[in-house]
Amino acid sequence: GVSHGSVDGIFHDVEIVSNPAGATLFLNEENRGPAPVKLRLPAGTYQLRLELKYHASLEQPIKVESRQSNSFTLARVQGSVHLDSEPRGARILLDGQDIGVTPLAYRLEGGAHTAELLLDGHHPEKVPFEIVSADTTLQVRESLKKVPPAKVNITCSIPGVEVLVDHQPLKAQPAELESGTHRI
DSSP states (O other): OOOOSOOBTTEEEEEEEEESTTOEEEETTEEEEESSEEEEEESEEEEEEEEOTTBOOEEEEEEESSSEEEEEEOOBOEEEEEEEEESSOOEEEETTEEEEESSEEEEEESEEEEEEEEOTTBOOEEEEEEEOOSSOEEEEEEEOOBOOOEEEOOOOSSTTOOOEETTEEOOSSSEEEOSSOOOO
């Protein structure tokens, strides 16, 4: 009679390793869990797919004919982000690195990122965002809140001196000044 079950020489031990580890393995569209995965497979050709967040998915046929270990390296996606602020002209710190001022288009690696927008006279804004695929440009647009005007008393030790703020004579004390840098 024909014995069913595993006959030596028909099933093979196969190990699938992803680099970085943890990619979800699909064999013939069946989810086999996160790599590294050890399987006993009948000999034959399988369609392999590996998927990992922030990485380009990898698809290729795999031939099983002996005990084997296959290692696959996944490339991180490169994405685009368009950073803008209202008002424009804010300095952008991307993951702590100064990359320029808004509006700005920028290419970067897939993953979680933080943009910090800094503009004189406005509260800084931290904006977390994620790049998950290469084919879309993420729009990151943030309205910056003005720091409220401050009341400032400006005095001079010499009586009767005219005080100019930003080349304008000071009308009243305390002066109400917009936040930012002023010239006295």
